[in-house]
Amino acid sequence: MKILEIEGNIPLTGTIRIGGAKNSAVALIPACILSDNKTTLTNVPDITDIEVLSETLEYLNVSVTRASGSIIIDPKQMVNKTIPDELSNRLRASYYFMASLLAKYKKVSMYFPGGCKIGSRPIDQTLKVFRALGATIEEENCLFNIHADELIGSEITLDMPSVGATVNTLIVASLAKGETILHNAAREPEIVDLATMLNKMGAKITGAGNSTIKIVGQEKLDGCFHDVMPDRIEAGTYIILGALVGNYLRIENIIPEHIQALLDKMQDIGCDLEINQDSVVVNANDNLMATDIETQGYPGFPTDLQQPFVTLLIGCRGKSTVMENIYENRFMNIPYLNKMGANISVKERCATILGANKLHGEEVEATDLRAAASLLLAALKAQGKTTILNAGYLLRGYEEIIEKLSNVGAKIELKEI
Numbered sequence: 001m002k003i004l005e006i007e008g009n010i011p012l013t014g015t016i017r018i019g020g021a022k023n024s025a026v027a028l029i030p031a032c033i034l035s036d037n038k039t040t041l042t043n044v045p046d047i048t049d050i051e052v053l054s055e056t057l058e059y060l061n062v063s064v065t066r067a068s069g070s071i072i073i074d075p076k077q078m079v080n081k082t083i084p085d086e087l088s089n090r091l092r093a094s095y096y097f098m099a100s101l102l103a104k105y106k107k108v109s110m111y112f113p114g115g116c117k118i119g120s121r122p123i124d125q126t127l128k129v130f131r132a133l134g135a136t137i138e139e140e141n142c143l144f145n146i147h148a149d150e151l152i153g154s155e156i157t158l159d160m161p162s163v164g165a166t167v168n169t170l171i172v173a174s175l176a177k178g179e180t181i182l183h184n185a186a187r188e189p190e191i192v193d194l195a196t197m198l199n200k201m202g203a204k205i206t207g208a209g210n211s212t213i214k215i216v217g218q219e220k221l222d223g224c225f226h227d228v229m230p231d232r233i234e235a236g237t238y239i240i241l242g243a244l245v246g247n248y249l250r251i252e253n254i255i256p257e258h259i260q261a262l263l264d265k266m267q268d269i270g271c272d273l274e275i276n277q278d279s280v281v282v283n284a285n286d287n288l289m290a291t292d293i294e295t296q297g298y299p300g301f302p303t304d305l306q307q308p309f310v311t312l313l314i315g316c317r318g319k320s321t322v323m324e325n326i327y328e329n330r331f332m333n334i335p336y337l338n339k340m341g342a343n344i345s346v347k348e349r350c351a352t353i354l355g356a357n358k359l360h361g362e363e364v365e366a367t368d369l370r371a372a373a374s375l376l377l378a379a380l381k382a383q384g385k386t387t388i389l390n391a392g393y394l395l396r397g398y399e400e401i402i403e404k405l406s407n408v409g410a411k412i413e414l415k416e417i
Helices: 022-034 048-059 092-105 124-132 163-173 189-200 232-245 256-268 303-313 334-339 369-381 401-407
Strands: 002-007 012-017 039-042 063-067 070-074 107-111 136-140 143-147 155-157 179-183 204-206 212-216 225-227 246-252 272-275 279-283 292-294 318-323 344-347 350-355 363-365 385-389 411-416
Touching: 002 369, 012 232, 012 401, 022 039, 022 048, 022 070, 022 092, 022 163, 022 189, 022 232, 048 063, 048 070, 048 092, 092 107, 092 124, 092 143, 092 163, 124 136, 124 155, 124 163, 163 179, 163 189, 163 212, 189 204, 189 225, 232 246, 232 256, 232 272, 232 279, 232 303, 232 369, 256 272, 256 303, 303 318, 303 334, 303 350, 303 369, 334 344, 334 363, 334 369, 363 369, 369 385, 401 411
Parallel strands: 012 246, 039 225, 155 179, 292 318, 363 385
Antiparallel strands: 002 385, 002 411, 039 070, 063 070, 107 143, 136 143, 179 212, 204 212, 246 279, 272 279, 318 350, 344 350
16 A cells, blocks of 8 residues: 655745646547557656556557657557456546447447546446447446447437546547537536547547537548647646645646636635746735635536645635535545544535634545545645555546655655555
8 A cells, every 4th residue: 555654834835847637648548549540649647547548458459658758559459359347447537448449349348437436427428328329238247238230420418518428429429420419518628638639530520618519420530649738637736735835836837727717716715826828826825715616517616626625725714615516425535634633514515614724644544536635735734744545546646746746845755555
């Protein structure tokens, strides 16, 4: 088990550069196998989720070459075979291979996808899309066997703007016959990034970033060169960190409009922010006021920043409330924050934070990726030493996090026990 040991309450000064977006890269990589030719992705984050996807590609006999932030994917010798449980259950995004293999071979077999245990994460909307395009689905003991004589474009309305279902629609419809129109689509920037790459490969996708997307299917796609967009969740996490312990902490290589909901809320509570074209400079401020947030799909307040933001609200004067509308189990960090000195109560999907409270070091345990980020921020703010168990969760989504924090003055050490 990996653990983190952190000495808290140290001002952090300098620059943190944001890497490629995890939530974009994990969709782009499975989409690369739609072609028979090489695709090169740059600005790919060096995180464990990418390692898992690379293992899946290699299992499918796809050539994967990694070097200095890039990945070259060559599917010329790819073999379509059942993706076993030991691969699929390590990562939620593994089910993007469902779409790419179905699109390319008209059949796919794989087990139910895994990922962080943050609540019910059904794939019913993705299966709805597959059926609408003509696929037949058989499921037994979590093994999905999906096949189609041919995939034919259709007009589909999602029951909710699911990011995963939208990603899978773009992938599978790119090689379907005719036109697919997707209504109530997710609008996240990562959707736009995927559509951009697919269009470079020869797809015809319009409307990405809006609630209606049109995909005109093509007979084949080609390889391309694509630069992964900056990670808006990594950017938001470090900006929140700056509001806790920053001393002219600069977060660069960001797209501010991608985190506008966070920046607006931070300015509302009194955070000291200097927002530039591709960077934010932030200083700690001990006179922050409480606020209320409610997680929503983009461009609303992102669920992936809810847990880190709760850590910031602990020190805000007054009563804050947080309504989590996306995942019902996204408050598993709360007991550990309370152990560190917070005063937070949870009722169903609403958390109430009574501030302002001082945090102290404790031994705590990460339960998922963003909960780990929340506890890390708390540890860096707290007085004394904090030990975070199961710290491997952080490595799933934050590239070179130990180095980046150490470079701006944090006293943090990753150990294996």
